[in-house]
Amino acid sequence: MSTVITYREAIRQAIREAMEKDERVFLMGEDVGRYGGSFAVSMGLLKQFGNERIIDTPLSESAFTGAGIGAALNGMRPIVEIMTVNFSLLALDQIMNNAATLLHMSGGQFNVPLVIRMTTGGGKQLAAQHSHSLEGWFAHIPGLKVLTPATVQDAYDMVGLALADPDPVLIFENSLLYNAKGDLDTASTPLAIGKAKVHREGKEISILSYGISVFKALEAADILASEGIDAEVIDLRSLRPLDDETIMATVRKTHRVMIVDEGWKSGSISAEIMARINEQAFFELDAPMGRVCSAEVPFPYAKHLEDAALPQPDKIVAMAKKLMEES
Amino acid sequence: MKTDSDIVHKFYRDMLLIRRFEEKCVEMYSREKIRGFLHLYIGEEAIGVGVMHALAPDDAVLATYREHGQALARGVHPNRIMAEMYGKLEGCSRGRGGSMHIFDAEKRFYGGSAIVAGALPVAVGMALADKMMKRNRVTVCFFGDGAAAEGEFHESLNLAALWHLPILFICENNLYAMGTAIEFSHSETNLAKKASCYRIESHQVDGMDVEAVAEASESAVEKIRDGAGPIFLECLTYRFRAHSMFDAELYRSKSEVDEWKKRDPLLVLQQRYPSINIEKYEHEITITIDEALNFAENGTLEPRDDLTKFVYTQGGVQ
Numbered sequence: 001m002s003t004v005i006t007y008r009e010a011i012r013q014a015i016r017e018a019m020e021k022d023e024r025v026f027l028m029g030e031d032v033g034r035y036g037g038s039f040a041v042s043m044g045l046l047k048q049f050g051n052e053r054i055i056d057t058p059l060s061e062s063a064f065t066g067a068g069i070g071a072a073l074n075g076m077r078p079i080v081e082i083m084t085v086n087f088s089l090l091a092l093d094q095i096m097n098n099a100a101t102l103l104h105m106s107g108g109q110f111n112v113p114l115v116i117r118m119t120t121g122g123g124k125q126l127a128a129q130h131s132h133s134l135e136g137w138f139a140h141i142p143g144l145k146v147l148t149p150a151t152v153q154d155a156y157d158m159v160g161l162a163l164a165d166p167d168p169v170l171i172f173e174n175s176l177l178y179n180a181k182g183d184l185d186t187a188s189t190p191l192a193i194g195k196a197k198v199h200r201e202g203k204e205i206s207i208l209s210y211g212i213s214v215f216k217a218l219e220a221a222d223i224l225a226s227e228g229i230d231a232e233v234i235d236l237r238s239l240r241p242l243d244d245e246t247i248m249a250t251v252r253k254t255h256r257v258m259i260v261d262e263g264w265k266s267g268s269i270s271a272e273i274m275a276r277i278n279e280q281a282f283f284e285l286d287a288p289m290g291r292v293c294s295a296e297v298p299f300p301y302a303k304h305l306e307d308a309a310l311p312q313p314d315k316i317v318a319m320a321k322k323l324m325e326e327s
Numbered sequence: 328m329k330t331d332s333d334i335v336h337k338f339y340r341d342m343l344l345i346r347r348f349e350e351k352c353v354e355m356y357s358r359e360k361i362r363g364f365l366h367l368y369i370g371e372e373a374i375g376v377g378v379m380h381a382l383a384p385d386d387a388v389l390a391t392y393r394e395h396g397q398a399l400a401r402g403v404h405p406n407r408i409m410a411e412m413y414g415k416l417e418g419c420s421r422g423r424g425g426s427m428h429i430f431d432a433e434k435r436f437y438g439g440s441a442i443v444a445g446a447l448p449v450a451v452g453m454a455l456a457d458k459m460m461k462r463n464r465v466t467v468c469f470f471g472d473g474a475a476a477e478g479e480f481h482e483s484l485n486l487a488a489l490w491h492l493p494i495l496f497i498c499e500n501n502l503y504a505m506g507t508a509i510e511f512s513h514s515e516t517n518l519a520k521k522a523s524c525y526r527i528e529s530h531q532v533d534g535m536d537v538e539a540v541a542e543a544s545e546s547a548v549e550k551i552r553d554g555a556g557p558i559f560l561e562c563l564t565y566r567f568r569a570h571s572m573f574d575a576e577l578y579r580s581k582s583e584v585d586e587w588k589k590r591d592p593l594l595v596l597q598q599r600y601p602s603i604n605i606e607k608y609e610h611e612i613t614i615t616i617d618e619a620l621n622f623a624e625n626g627t628l629e630p631r632d633d634l635t636k637f638v639y640t641q642g643g644v645q
Contacts, residue, residue, distance in 0.1 A: 057486070058482075058486070058489070060482035060485065060486060062478065062479050063451060063482030063486050066445070066452060067448050070455065070466075071452040071456040072452070073452070074453040076459065076460075093442060093445055094448055097445055098445060098449055103638070103639070105420060105438070106432075107421030109432040111640045142638045
């Protein structure tokens with residue numbers, strides 16, 4: 001039942017199927033309708049579903065995200081698309097102060113079944129207001145779930161998983177992945193929210209990552225294999241909740257760990273993962289943990305500088321070798 | 328407005344309940360039974376009571392952190408509101424919200440939002456859902472003059488008008504955003520005028536006159552149900568007490584407060600209808616409030632082990 005399609009098409013197909021199945025599902029965001037989606041994810045959906053369910057919004061991130069919350073409270077299953085994670089900061093009040101808090105603040109009376117999708121990540125020379133990876137920030141917030149699909153299968157599955165969830169779920173799509181092709185099996189059972197996935201089995205070092213960094217880690221693992229180092233690559237898939245079980249299992253297996261993350265290091269999800277390993281599996285480690293993250297700068301425009309700011313396979317290889325040399 | 332006298336008496340009683348309830352809150356605050364922030368509705372009772380009069384049970388209400396009055400007027404039980412302020416399990420938000428976060432699903436009372444203007448976008452979404460599902464319901468959103476300076480106010484009014492949503496905006500203009508007078512906050516102090524820039528039908532209403540508020544609200548709700556789109560009422564009012572219990576009121580004069588007290592909504596109504604039996608209502612309300620205090624005092628504390636409940640829906644993915 002497997003077909004090869006792009007990451008973009010997989011998301012579109014998942015949205016289309018959800019909207020066909022459930023009249024409560026609708027899509028709302030900037031340019032999702034007439035323009036076809038700023039990254040063309042929703043291309044064609046307006047024609048199929050009409051402008052009452054594929055809703056073009058003005059540039060009012062806070063209001064349309066809040067409207068998603070209100071619609072969710074009032075029986076709908078909205079999907080809000082925010083063009084990029086940097087723009088989501090304009091909606092941070094609604095996401096943090098309403099979506100994440102209403103259930104708890106109301107003593108369990110009002111859950112918010114809202115899905116927010118947005119793009120994340122650098123690599124397109126879009127400079128310091130369109131390139132950051134802030135999903136780790138959102139993972140800080142109790143009440144939210146944070147998903148980071150890397151594969152075509154997850155791009156498809158996670159839309160359905162998020163819509164089926166009774167609470168707010170944020171999906172971060174790395175915009176460089178939209179054209180990536182991969183296998184999609186719509187009949188397979190999706191791996192649940194909060195489960196990480198071992199993408200490549202290995203015995204000597206574990207590389208934990210998510211989103212586009214998974215592919216950089218896999219590329220690095222191939223290089224490492226050619227040099228005799230057997231790396232395991234884990235796709236975290238979900239930054240909140242984190243899959244402690246799978247993380248600790250790989251630590252116990254390889255005893256050496258590194259994390260690859262396009263976010264910055266300071267106060268980050270990579271720091272959180274290291275802290276958890278420290279708390280839960282410290283004595284399993286044969287070497288200090290390592291990280292390859294983005295350089296601590298607002299992203300630059302010039303290509304050579306942006307490339308230098310991002311995690312790259314050669315940096316991952318170098319870090320892995322360094323950790324292997326530690327006794 | 329064709330006022331039948333039963334309604335007038337109910338207005339008086341409902342406003343008096345809020346007045347006395349709030350006074351009791353101050354007392355319990357000073358006795359440290361209530362903690363955190365406490366924002367009183369004293370002086371503004373006519374708005375909550377007048378607006379709620381116009382609503383049906385399946386309409387939705389969103390309010391601010393100064394919302395005890397709206398909650399009471401909407402019919403949220405005083406026992407559960409008081410228990411909430413005591414931080415008790417029997418409170419309407421199980422003690423997790425406090426004074427600023429009163430919620431009641433049964434009354435379709437959606438809080439209790441303490442981010443100024445933060446409820447407006449949510450109200451827009453609630454109204455959007457009703458429109459999409461073709462439900463003939465109205466969403467009412469309360470906020471103050473301070474909110475009209477926030478971006479979310481402008482974004483939300485634009486969306487509500489653009490999408491022609493069944494929403495009633497109630498701006499409680501009490502002339503101060505905490506301690507900053509409206510002329511220091513707004514280039515245009517006529518807030519109804521701001522709303523009308525979004526092509527929203529807007530009116531200024533005497534917020535000290537419950538009959539005026541009720542009449543304007545009834546007319547607005549009727550139009551909204553008939554498909555008129557959003558309507559904006561700027562209710563001109565005044566808060567007789569400090570912003571919160573931490574406010575020394577350095578920013579306004581006692582004479583200004585006294586001047587407004589001459590327009591006390593209870594006084595206005597009582598002077599208009601001398602037959603209102605104040606003593607009877609005082610007596611009934613004393614009993615109601617005593618019961619609320621008893622209920623709160625005898626309430627239980629949620630076990631500490633339940634602390635992390637309701638971060639995610641039970642049965643959902645944690």
